[in-house]
Amino acid sequence: MDKATVSAGSKAPSSAPSRFTSFFQRPFPLYFSAALLRLVFLLYGLWQDANSAVKYTDIDYLVFTDAARFVSRGQSPYERETYRYTPVLAWLLLPTARTTGHALWDVALFSLGKVLFAVADLVAGWLLERVLVRAQSMDAATARKSAAIWLLNPMVATISTRGSSEGLLGVLVMALLWAVMARRITLASVLLGFGVHFKIYPFIYAPAIVWWMDRERMGAGETRPSTAKSPWLNNLIAFFNPFRIQLAAISLATFFGLNSVMFILYGPPFLTHTYLHHVSRIDHRHNFSPYNTQLYLASAFPSTSKLRVESVAFLPQLALSCVLVPLVLAKKDLPASMLAQTFAFVTFNKVCTSQYFLWYMVLLPLYLPRSSFLQDKRWGMTALVLWVATQGTWLQQGYELEFLGRSTFLPGLWLASLGFFLVNCWILGVIIDDVQGQSV
Amino acid sequence: MRERITFVQNLGDSLEPSAIKINGGTISGPEVQAVREDRLTIPLDELPAELQALLRATRELHTRWVSPRPYEGISPLLARLPPGLHVIFIPGKDDVVSSPLCKTLAEIFGDVSCSTATEAFTSLPEAALQYYQQLDDLSHFIKYAKPQLCPRDDVSCLARLESLSHASSLDISYDSSLHALRITAVWPYQRQPVQASSRKGIRTEVGILSTDKPQTLEPHEIGISGLLTVLGQDSKPSPTMFTFASRHRDAESSFSAQFLSPTGLHPTLQLRLSSPKPPPSFSSSPSSCSPHAYLTLPKTIFPDKYQLSDPLFLASKNLSALRYTTQPIDLEAPAYVLPQWGATVLVELAPPPAAAESPLGSQGHQADTEWTAEIPLHLRYLAPSAGGSSAITVPYPAVFWACTPDDGGGPEITASSNPFDRGNLGYDRLFPEGTVFWHVEPRPSVEHGSKGLLVNEVRVPVLDLEKAGWVNAGTAAVVLLGFAWIVYKLAGVWRREGYGSGKVGAEKKRQ
Numbered sequence: 014m015d016k017a018t019v020s021a022g023s024k025a026p027s028s029a030p031s032r033f034t035s036f037f038q039r040p041f042p043l044y045f046s047a048a049l050l051r052l053v054f055l056l057y058g059l060w061q062d063a064n065s066a067v068k069y070t071d072i073d074y075l076v077f078t079d080a081a082r083f084v085s086r087g088q089s090p091y092e093r094e095t096y097r098y099t100p101v102l103a104w105l106l107l108p109t110a111r112t113t114g115h116a117l118w119d120v121a122l123f124s125l126g127k128v129l130f131a132v133a134d135l136v137a138g139w140l141l142e143r144v145l146v147r148a149q150s151m152d153a154a155t156a157r158k159s160a161a162i163w164l165l166n167p168m169v170a171t172i173s174t175r176g177s178s179e180g181l182l183g184v185l186v187m188a189l190l191w192a193v194m195a196r197r198i199t200l201a202s203v204l205l206g207f208g209v210h211f212k213i214y215p216f217i218y219a220p221a222i223v224w225w226m227d228r229e230r231m232g233a234g235e236t237r238p239s240t241a242k243s244p245w246l247n248n249l250i251a252f253f254n255p256f257r258i259q260l261a262a263i264s265l266a267t268f269f270g271l272n273s274v275m276f277i278l279y280g281p282p283f284l285t286h287t288y289l290h291h292v293s294r295i296d297h298r299h300n301f302s303p304y305n306t307q308l309y310l311a312s313a314f315p316s317t318s319k320l321r322v323e324s325v326a327f328l329p330q331l332a333l334s335c336v337l338v339p340l341v342l343a344k345k346d347l348p349a350s351m352l353a354q355t356f357a358f359v360t361f362n363k364v365c366t367s368q369y370f371l372w373y374m375v376l377l378p379l380y381l382p383r384s385s386f387l388q389d390k391r392w393g394m395t396a397l398v399l400w401v402a403t404q405g406t407w408l409q410q411g412y413e414l415e416f417l418g419r420s421t422f423l424p425g426l427w428l429a430s431l432g433f434f435l436v437n438c439w440i441l442g443v444i445i446d447d448v449q450g451q452s453v
Numbered sequence: 454m455r456e457r458i459t460f461v462q463n464l465g466d467s468l469e470p471s472a473i474k475i476n477g478g479t480i481s482g483p484e485v486q487a488v489r490e491d492r493l494t495i496p497l498d499e500l501p502a503e504l505q506a507l508l509r510a511t512r513e514l515h516t517r518w519v520s521p522r523p524y525e526g527i528s529p530l531l532a533r534l535p536p537g538l539h540v541i542f543i544p545g546k547d548d549v550v551s552s553p554l555c556k557t558l559a560e561i562f563g564d565v566s567c568s569t570a571t572e573a574f575t576s577l578p579e580a581a582l583q584y585y586q587q588l589d590d591l592s593h594f595i596k597y598a599k600p601q602l603c604p605r606d607d608v609s610c611l612a613r614l615e616s617l618s619h620a621s622s623l624d625i626s627y628d629s630s631l632h633a634l635r636i637t638a639v640w641p642y643q644r645q646p647v648q649a650s651s652r653k654g655i656r657t658e659v660g661i662l663s664t665d666k667p668q669t670l671e672p673h674e675i676g677i678s679g680l681l682t683v684l685g686q687d688s689k690p691s692p693t694m695f696t697f698a699s700r701h702r703d704a705e706s707s708f709s710a711q712f713l714s715p716t717g718l719h720p721t722l723q724l725r726l727s728s729p730k731p732p733p734s735f736s737s738s739p740s741s742c743s744p745h746a747y748l749t750l751p752k753t754i755f756p757d758k759y760q761l762s763d764p765l766f767l768a769s770k771n772l773s774a775l776r777y778t779t780q781p782i783d784l785e786a787p788a789y790v791l792p793q794w795g796a797t798v799l800v801e802l803a804p805p806p807a808a809a810e811s812p813l814g815s816q817g818h819q820a821d822t823e824w825t826a827e828i829p830l831h832l833r834y835l836a837p838s839a840g841g842s843s844a845i846t847v848p849y850p851a852v853f854w855a856c857t858p859d860d861g862g863g864p865e866i867t868a869s870s871n872p873f874d875r876g877n878l879g880y881d882r883l884f885p886e887g888t889v890f891w892h893v894e895p896r897p898s899v900e901h902g903s904k905g906l907l908v909n910e911v912r913v914p915v916l917d918l919e920k921a922g923w924v925n926a927g928t929a930a931v932v933l934l935g936f937a938w939i940v941y942k943l944a945g946v947w948r949r950e951g952y953g954s955g956k957v958g959a960e961k962k963r964q
Binding site: 341361439441446448 | 785
């Protein structure tokens with residue numbers, strides 16, 4: 014591996030190891046602080062929920078736990094309105110549906126889902142460390158410094174302790190990346206299939222992983238000279254190497270196997286709520302997506318024109334996140350490619366809320382330490398300020414709409430979402446620019 | 454066909470029999486301050502053919518219209534509903550009615566915007582279906598009913614129908630067990646002459662009554678006394694006096710409703726109640742009475758039952774519990790894609806604790822203190838319009854103290870003994886049999902914009918169509934710009950290092 018790409022952050026201060034550096038020398042301080050942070054948030058949340066009409070707990074958590082309660086009674090999780098997830102999530106939260114009759118125990122049991130999400134955060138952080146050590150040849154201390162961007166991030170800790178399941182996605186994606194890097198194809202395939210079953214969007218990682226898994230990378234040596242005459246055909250045959258075929262077969266089997274089981278158990282509601290809902294939803298309520306205003310307009314007047322933006326909106330999104338980005342970046346830097354793909358997927362999505370940001374945030378520590386944003390602090394501050402400012406503008410306009418009842422759809426929210434979109438595109442451009450080839 | 458005309462005056466306002474003149478089929482008397490109720494019972498086979506066909510395939514159909522104008526009720530005509538058109542429908546065995554029902558309702562009442570009962574109606578307990586729509590007046594009904602109910606050129610009949618424009622409510626009720634359609638109109642408490650005539654072939658009974666409190670009156674009963682006359686049959690009115698248990702009583706307090714400002718997309722309906730005093734109890738357990746609000750919300754505004762399930766949150770709004778809501782309610786869809794009419798909500802209110810615990814009988818001692826309860830609601834997105842805002846109107850709820858019968862053998866209160874009973878209101882299905890509803894009188898809110906009606910207006914922000922010209926092109930252009938920028942950046946990396954792992958390519962180039 015190339016030592017030149019080692020993080021700039023690893024250049025420790027010249028003086029004796031500061032308290033800052035020694036914090037990362039051993040794993041314990043970091044993971045203990047990360048766990049403590051979440052514990053404090055969790056307990057604070059319990060206090061707020063018990064004492065205030067404004068709840069700390071995310072509404073989604075009530076959806077999950079209600080669904081788990083249905084499952085515990087032998088019913089379908091889809092009995093709960095707006096449960097739009099795989100039954101696996103409700104199964105995982107089954108302990109939250111138990112009651113002992115003792116109030117304190119019941120609160121503890123009910124909070125187990127949040128504990129699970131918080132533990133998932135920690136495991137994702139630990140996997141981050143492993144990936145950094147393996148893929149970028151970092152020493153463990155430096156890797157932990159990067160992983161701290163995730164582990165000690167108060168936003169991440171808040172989201173998981175409020176009971177949002179996005180943290181589970183974080184651990185799945187990181188485990189997938191780690192398994193791929195470690196050439197554990199079967200494990201990677203199962204994780205990929207499960208991830209797509211869980212939340213659909215991880216399918217964008219499939220082309221990147223497939224593209225990355227060439228023979229050289231997998232340590233199977235150079236392609237054997239083929240008898241075929243055309244170099245095109247040669248390449249095509251070489252493309253279908255056993256690793257790629259194994260990955261495709263096992264991940265597809267996992268995905269369809271899980272779906273078949275769920276369909277047998279819960280029937281059409283499983284398909285309707287977990288997958289078809291995302292096709293048929295009209296996404297008219299205000300959100301960060303650049304398409305939002307347009308979609309609201311189109312949903313109210315369904316037949317104004319023939320070629321409509323919303324029906325072709327998936328094209329740039331999928332072209333970038335599934336084809337162009339992985340094609341150019343995956344072989345050079347798989348983690349960075351996955352980050353750029355996720356960033357493109359979220360930025361170009363027809364619906365975008367702040368919980369989606371978590372999807373790329375888990376991949377950020379793999380890129381940030383050697384990014385031009387951290388190498389040139391002013392550059393990084395500019396990006397951060399622009400990202401926060403355009404988002405803030407949108408939030409301010411959204412507040413006026415939602416709470417003051419002002420019609421800020423046009424031009425306020427629309428321009429703010431387009432501004433935020435362009436800032437995201439610019440940041441994505443920088444991320445892409447930063448990717449440099451690494452030797453295998 | 455049978456007709457019953459009743460004037461009900463307040464306690465003490467009785468009329469001497471000598472003040473009433475009966476001349477053949479006509480009765481007349483002085484002006485009285487009273488509520489007038491006209492009830493027409495039409496056997497099924499005397500109805501227009503298409504209506505007959507519809508009703509023969511129906512088990513029950515109760516259509517109740519309530520005026521948005523505030524009105525004073527008099528015992529026993531006290532049952533209240535939110536203003537608008539309420540329909541409770543129980544289809545017959547072979548349901549052939551559900552699809553033409555909406556069309557028939559539209560023919561009768563005019564602007565009824567439901568498609569079919571299957572799509573637009575919502576379910577209530579006991580297989581009943583419910584529909585509600587705001588309807589400000591009966592002008593279309595009057596136009597529809599004139600040729601159906603009045604013989605040609607019968608001026609007095611036409612005038613009576615015309616007077617429905619001042620009515621406070623109109624009930625049209627069909628129950629297959631009675632084989633008859635019952636039309637009941639009530640005019641508000643006001644000064645009016647005692648005047649009625651019989652028509653050919655119709656038995657008309659006129660009652661000039663007032664509420665009474667005979668010595669033998671049980672606490673769960675109400676008393677009525679006055680004069681009864683069957684037109685064309687009696688030469689003089691016969692005095693009468695009777696008592697009966699009533700499900701609908703007067704709580705002797707009032708409320709107003711208004712939205713807290715600013716409404717935003719999550720308006721809160723605030724109820725201001727004039728008194729926290731519970732109604733007198735018939736038995737030893739006063740705690741079985743609690744105040745409720747029954748809302749019929751058009752599809753533009755809805756409750757979130759999950760939000761209304763947290764005890765702390767409810768307590769902060771002076772609510773005890775969400776007792777009922779239409780299910781399922783789509784929490785996300787815009788109003789313009791929903792086929793259902795809207796949703797019914799029954800919430801139990803939490804009066805200030807001191808009042809609820811106050812002992813019986815000390816009511817005079819306790820001052821009437823106004824208190825409020827807040828019902829958080831949510832707006833749906835409405836279709837874009839020029840100007841960026843659309844107004845919706847939300848009817849007042851019906852507010853009442855519901856006293857549920859206790860197991861300990863209190864007085865049994867059934868509808869059957871009450872000649873003025875009004876059932877099938879919607880909320881009565883949500884309480885156990887024998888519940889007594891003590892109605893709180895709605896008063897228009899003093900805030901601007903209420904126009905003195907029992908409805909509240911909410912301005913809903915919508916996308917301003919006047920500014921929408923650039924949305925399609927602008928969105929497409931910006932997305933393409935962003936896309937092009939990223940492709941350009943990718944192309945840069947490609948040119949620099951190819952699509953492979955990069956370093957290999959670069960080394961090859963160097964060689």
